[in-house]
Amino acid sequence: MSTETDTGRITVQVTRYRPEDGDTEPTVQDYEIPLRKDWAILDGLNHIKDHIDGTLSYRWSCRMGICGSCGMLVNGEPKLTCEAFLSDYAPGPVRVEPLANFPLIRDLVVEIGDFMRKLPQVKPWIIEDTEPEREHLQTPAQVAEYQQYSMCINCMLCYSACPVVGLDEHFLGPAAIALAQRYNLDSRDQGVLDRLEVLSTDNGIWGCTLVGECTTACPKGVDPAGAIQRYKLTAAAETLKSFLLPRGKR
C-alpha cells in the first residue's frame, strides 16, 4: 500500500477564478500535496478540495477515462486529469489550468454550451431513405469502418488543442466532424449528402488547416484529423458527382 512518504511532496499551481467573489481575472494558487505514485492529477485536486481548500471547483465523474468530464490543461497540454499521473510531473511544480478555447466559469470549470450545440448540427444519427423492413446486420468489417470514430467521449481536449477553434467560434471543430464521419461510414446510413450541407463549408471541414493537434490530444485514438481529411475526399468526390449526375443517380 502506498503512503505519503512514497515520493515526497509536489507543488500544484492551480488556476483560481471566482467572479462571484469579485475576481476580474484568473489567478494562480500554489498547493503543496503528497506525491504518491498511484495518484493522478485528479487525485491531487481531490486532496486539495477535501483537505486544504474546499472552495476549489472542477469537473469529474468516473475517474477511469470514460465520462470525459475531467479535461484540463496540465503543464499546458490538454489531458484527462484522471489519466495523467502526478509522478510523471515530478519534481514539479505542475500547472493545472482550465481547458483553453472555452469561456471560463469558475476555477477549472469551463462553459461547454457551444460545444454541445455543435454536435447535433452534424446529424449524428442513422439516416435512411426508406423504412427498414427488418433489423440491419453488419459484418465485423463494416463495424470496423466506423468503430474508431465511435470511441469519442466528448472530452473536448481536441477543441482545446485546436488553433482554429481558438480563432473561429463558428468552426464546428474536430469532435463534431469525427462524429459525422462515425455515421457517414456506417453501412446502415444514407445521410452523407445531408451532412455535406453542414460539413462541406468554411465552418466545417474546409475550416481545418491540417495542424493535427486534435489527434495528438485525443485520449481515445479517435483521430479527428484523419476523419476530416477522409471527409474532404468524400466532399470533393460528391461535389464532382453533383456536376456530372442528377441527385437520384449519385
Ligand code: SF4
Ligand atoms: S475526438 Fe478525442 S479529444 Fe475530441 S472530444 Fe472525442 S475523445 Fe475527446
Ligand code: FES
Ligand atoms: S473523470 Fe471521467 S474521464 Fe476523467
